[in-house]
Amino acid sequence: MAQCLRGKSAAAAGEAALRAAAPWQRTASASYHHTIQAVPRETAGPRAAARERRHGRIPAVLLSLAGTGPGDGVAHRKLLTADRKQLAEMLKQSPYFLSTPVRLQVRAGERSTAVVHSGTVLPIKVHRDETTGNILNLVMVQADEGTMLKVNLPIEFKGEDACSGLKKGGFLQKIRTSLVYLCPAEHIPPKIVVDLTNLDVGDRVLMHDIPVHPSLKLLSKNETMPVCKILVSKPVE
CATH class of the missing domain: 2.170.120.20 (Ribosomal protein L25, C-terminal domain)
Structure with missing residues (x-):
């Protein structure tokens, strides 16, 4: 009986930990490699970016074009934060990461399940540290249907x-x-x-x-x- 109780207790603890995990840490593996999970980022600059990296996150920017053509300029820049482990795994799984449109889900906060933005994006630039190869930041562009x-x-x-x-x-x-x-x-x-x-x-x-x-x-x-x-x-x- 004691062993049974301990087993139930461990299972309950595991479920609680799973619920407490960030959304990208509990996403199904199928979508894990095809959907970038991100949260809004309020501050920019080197210090803010370094702080994000220290916490296992990667500063990201989502660009939206003013029109449907590449010469229409950038209408809006959205500051985001992506999970470093997930992004590294996506880069490992996809040798054509910078030429493959993927889904983006932006949640209200790191522990939140509320989606505040979703759509298709094209990763266009990944900055890495020249010495360590670590990912420093990510730039994406909104890739809605019809956009050139x-x-x-x-x-x-x-x-x-x-x-x-x-x-x-x-x-x-x-x-x-x-x-x-x-x-x-x-x-x-x-x-x-x-x-x-x-x-x-x-x-x-x-x-x-x-x-x-x-x-x-x-x-x-x-x-x-x-x-x-x-x-x-x-x-x-």
Whole structure:
């Protein structure tokens, strides 16, 4: 009987601790990696930011555009605080964090369950400490449907194992690692894929050769610039 009571007591204590935990610490794992949990932040500046970091939180800023286009300027800046552990886990799980729209939930306070703001955002900048690599702050932009955003999309090269030019001993020269597109928020791809399968020695892939959603507009002064080439051999350094 004593063991049973102790077991019930421990379970009750565990449930109480779970209820007392911050919302991001009790969120289901499925949404944990797809929804940034944040709370409002009233003060800005280096001292306030350092205080947030000491308590395991990351200062964040949410930008809202004045219109639907990237040239419309910023209409509003909302100061927020995100949980450091959750943000670090999201960065670990998503190699394309800065090109993937995610959900944002802003609660009234750290222990509150009341949601004061929610929507889709695009993380556009993560500042890290150059020495330790620790996350210092996060910048996001509101990514409502229909909003046009300028996004730096990383390039992923695939098909190297099947590339005929590389099988002949050629060398893949990667000239660009990313391209900038103007994208509707609802059609932002996490990456741009370049297929090397059918390339032979001497072939190249130009910027405008890469297939993307028709709503995306490549932002480049010269769309005929190559993103990669198959050279006869590796260039001499």
